[in-house]
Amino acid sequence: METLMAVIIGILFSIGAYLILSKSLLRIILGSSVIAHGTHLLIITMGGLKTGGPPILGGRADSYTDPLPQALILTAIVINFALTAFLLVLAYRSYAKLGTDNMDQLRGINDE
Amino acid sequence: MSGLFLIILIPFLYAVIVPFIFKRIPQLHTGWFVLPIPVVLFVYLVKHITLVAEASPFIHTVPWIPSLGINFTTYVDGLALIFGLIISGIGTLVTLYSIYYLSKEREALDNFYVYLLLFMGAMLGVVFSDNILVLYLFWELTSISSFLLIAYWYQRKGSRYGAQKALLITIFGGFAMLAGFLLLANITDTFSIREMILEAGGITAHPLFLTSMVLILLGAFTKSAQFPFHIWLPDAMEAPTPISAYLHSATMVKAGIYLIARFTPIFGGSMEWFWIVSGVGLITLFWGSFSAVKQKDLKAMLAFSTISQLGLIICLLGLGSAAMYYGPGENAVLYIPAILAAIFHLVNHSTFKGCLFMVVGVIDHETGTRDLRRLGGLMGLMPVTFTLAVIGSFSMAGLPPFNGFLSKELFFKGVLNASRLDIFRMETWGMLFPAIAWIASIFTFIYCMIFVFKTFTGKYYPQRLENIKPKKPWGMLFPPAVLASLVILFFFFPNPLAQYLLLPAVASVLPDFAEVGLGLEPIKAWHGWTPELFMTMGVVGIGVFLYINFPKWSGIYGRLPGKFRLNYIYDSLLRITEKSFDRITRGYMTGFLRDYLFYIFAFFVLVLAGVMFVLKSFAFNPALNNSISIYEVVLALAMVGAALMILFSRTKLVAIISLGIMGYLVAMFFVVFRAPDLALTQLVVETVTTVLFLLCFYFLPELTPEIRKIGFNAANMVVALGVGLLVTAMAISAQNNRFFAPISWFFENSHELAGAKNIVNAILVDFRGFDTMLEILVFCIAGIGVYTLIKLCLTEGERNENK
Known part of the structure; x- marks a missing residue:
């Protein structure tokens, strides 16, 4: 299972990186979201998969999966959401102001 | 002397409050508030002269970074004490002089005195530190404060150019010196100079001995403006004259001499040391005095003269190191006087050259120019200044009854003794030393005469001068007068000076000899009809002849083609370096965000993959895997499909929806992996994100035709695949590399500790x-x-x- 997940995570990172290296601002945002998903899965995979029941006390399970990665991921999800929202508005605003979302044209001044 | 390190720190601490004094008390010149600092230091050091001369040196250690063997060790022996006295003594006079030289209404005095105190502290730090790394720290601080002081009038182009040149050259040497220090510390396994000296005998055979020696000498030569690094000193004359008198003739440029003297017990006695030190010194002596003659600016003339005199001292130190070859005994006695002459001339040079710089400052201040072509006939106008100039220059020319005569005679004696050496291939080349030294002394004599007589005698042209202020600047004449009286005093009473200051310093340059006695004769003005006296007489005779006929032979100065001038080489080197590095930077700083991200990803892949490869940390053990169910396979396939759809979609709507699908699939994975909280959060967040995307969807442009297709870029593809592979490898290795026991068991007490049954929530x-x-x-x-x-x-x- 872990090996399968590792391969999937690798695919997600590859696709995310390739998207980030593209010219369109929207694709860059999409790419960062894809990498974020990959990261969340990576953290939970590194903590070990399916080693016990959900980490809620008082249930029937006598062993629990590691709760620490889950807590970390929860933080990461929320932060990622904030980041994505900010990036989207930034993209929207720069498009409204500059009239393009092509990174080649958003290069800034030629000679500083 | 437990508070010894305080004498280094006091200037630094006082520098902090100087700007406040300047702001709060503008009616009184800030210099008066700074003056007590060098005075106190000087008095403190004077009180310890006899103690150092008679008893053992003082040492005091404050641990700084003990784990690395770096201690703030202050060490005061004869050599350090002489430098300390020069630094604080000349510092006092220079501060006094600057009060009258710099106007309190027009100049930024707070900057000036902060830099000056910074320098004073740093320079004391250089000479009193025993730890080479601490020494290096202070060494660079002197370069930096010198840079700041040269650029004091930073509005002038020349000041900025001179400051940059001085900084580039001295810091280059400083880095070389640091490398040399580290090699030396590696060889001897200590950072303390004293401990290195104790181990000195065994290190000559070490393969890195020569490298470390050359690197350390590079530091000394750049700092002391030795050929071919001397070109920064004439440009440093853009600094205010008190600074030229202090840093660029009396103290900072002598740091290199200090370093050579300090390391003589370690390196001395080897042929390389002898030849490099005395050879470079001799060339500099000649070239400096030869170039000084053609200068039209009084300060530039003094700068070249300083270069040449520094060369003289360094040459003497090199010759004296021959004594180390023989070891204590009969043969060595011939060469120890060279060391004495070096130290003696060091003191004398500080007195007469400080005096001369201050005289130039007075002339500049009173007439508004330092140009020899405009000056002339000032004798009647400023008789006191003239007297001081005569004392200073005649001492520099080596005439009696001034202290320069004594050290010049000792110098001639030193080179004559050296020419009789039968080691280090001196049998063949030995005669070069007295010959070149003698020629250089003739040039020294000529420029001394030019300095005095072109300025003060001849015809007086008031219309060529910018302004003439016939008022008597007594405050500016007092400090050079003190130095001039020392010049005469040292001539008549050299031996008390030698007993209390010079001999202890010689003893610290040659510690092995000090134990058995140095065997030095007292310094005498008259010692019979010796060869050195005849040499001096020759210098005077030929010098006078050449001075009178100067216009007939001055044509030789135009002969050197411009392309071979060192300044031209420096300027082109700087220009080429700037240009090529600018091109390199522009080559990879394209301004495209994509390129920068490409570098980041490529670096990430290369470094992490490299680490993984070097540490062999990749581990794959499928036995540790948990089982796979059919749901998970379906989820995984759907996930990859959604990701590929994002990659290849041609409309943004498809891409956004695919991303949403992916987010929900991740939530499903969380369910499978027993993470209910994550699944819930992911569902909510993904919903909101998709809504947000769709909201912006309205405003964001459709993927434009030229970038509708993502396109294929081989380099990006390689890097992206590399990232993926690396992450996969890391994930697999993480499973098989467990270094520590998990700490998660701790959270199972969450009910008792935090009253929560949901462990994840309790953690958060x-x-x-x-x-x-x-x-x-x-x-x-x-x-x-x-x-x-x-x-x-x-x-x-x-x-x-x-x-």
Whole structure:
């Protein structure tokens, strides 16, 4: 299972990186979201998969999966959401102001 | 002397309050408040002269970074004490002089005195530190304060050019010296100079001995403006004259001499040391005095003369190191006087050259020019200045009854003794030393005469001078008068000076000899009809002849083609370096965000893969895997499919929806992996994100035709695949490399500790509560950012509409 997940995570990172290296601002945002998903899965995979029941006390399970990665991921999800929202508005605003979302044209001044 | 390190720190501490004094008490010249510092240091050091001369040196250690063997060790022996006295003594006079030289109304005195105190502290640090790394620190600090002081009138182009040149050359040497120090520390396994000296005998055979010696000498030569690094010193004359007198003739440029003297017990006695030190010194002596003659600016002339005199001292130190070859005994006695002459001339040079610089400052201040072509006939106008100039220059020329005569005679004696050496291939080349020294002395004599007689005698042209202020600047004449009286005093009473200051210093340069006695004769003005006296007489005779006929032979100075001048080489080197590095930088700093991200990804892959390869940390053990169910396979396939759809979609709607699908699939994975909280959060967040995307969808442009297809870029593809492979490898290795036991069992007490049954929640709001709070802060910042961007955008739009 872990090996399968590792391969999937690798695919997600590859696709995310390739998207980030593209010219369109929207694709860059999409790419960062894809990498974020990959990261969340990576953290939970590194903590070990399916080693016990959900980490809620008082249930029937006598062993629990590691709760620490889950807590970390929860933080990461929320932060990622904030980041994505900010990036989207930034993209929207720069498009409204500059009239393009092509990174080649958003290069800034030629000679500083 | 337990508070010894305080004498280094006091100038630094006082420098902090100088700007406040300048701001608060503008009616009194700030210099008066700074003056007590060098005075106190000088008096303190004077009180210890006899103690150092008679008893053992003082040492005091404050641990700084003991784990690395770096201690703030202050060490005062004869050599350090002489330098300390020069630094604080000349410092006192220079501060006094600067009070009258710099106007309190027009100049930024706070800057000036802060830099001056910074330098004073750093220079004391250089000479009193026993630890080479601490020494290096102070060494660079002197370069930096010198840079700041040269650029004091930074509005002038020449000042900035001179400051940059001085900094580049001295810091280059400083780095070389640091490398040499580290090699030396590696060889001897200590950072303390004293301990290195104790081990000195065994290190000559070490393969890195020569490298470390050359590197350390590079530091000394750049600092002491030795050929071919001397070119920074004439340009450093853009500094205010008190600074030229202090840093660029009396103290800082002598740091290199200090270093050579200090390391003589370690390196001395080897043929390389002898030849490099005395050879470079001799060339500099000649070249400096030869170039000084053609200068038209009085300060430039003094700068070249300083270069040449520094060369003289360094040459003497090199010759004296021959004594180390023989070891204590009969043969060595011939060469020890060279060391004495070096130290003696060092003191004398500080007195007469300090005096001369201050005289030039007076001339400049009173007439508004230092140009020899404009000056002339000032004798009647400034008789006191003239007297001081005569004393200073005649001492520099080596005439009696001034102290320069004594050390010049000792110098001639030193080179004559050296020419009789039968080691280090001196049998063949030995005669070069007295010959070149003698020629250089003739040039020294000529420029001394030019300095005095072109300025003070001849015809007086008042219309060529910018302004003539016939008032008597007594405050500016007092400090050079003190130095001039020392010049005469040292001539008549050299031996008390030798007993209390010079001999202890010689003893610290040659510690092995000090134990058995140095065997030095007292310094005498008259010692019979010796060869050295005849040499001096020859210098005077030929010098006078050449001075009178100067116009007939001055043509030789135009002969050197411009392309071979060192300044031309320096300038072109600087220009080429700037250009090529500019091109390199522009080559990879393209301004495209994509390129920068490419570098980041490529670096990430190369470094991490490299680490993994070097440490052989990749581990794959499928036995540790848990089982796979059919649901998971379906989920995984769907996930990859969604990701590929994002990659290849041609419309943004498809891409956004695919991303949403992916998010929900991740939530499903969380369900499978027994993480209910994550699944819930992911579902909510993904929904909101998709809504947000769709909201912006309306405003964001459709993927434009030229970038509708993602296109194929081989380099990007390689890097992206590399990232993926690396992450996969890391994930697999993480499973098989467990270094520590998990700490997660701790959280199973969450019910007892935090009253929560949901462990994940307990971690978030209780065990890692601060973390969550900061996360909320990040969220707030992002929210403010989003809000501001939208608001700004609206006002911008309104403004556009109003147009």
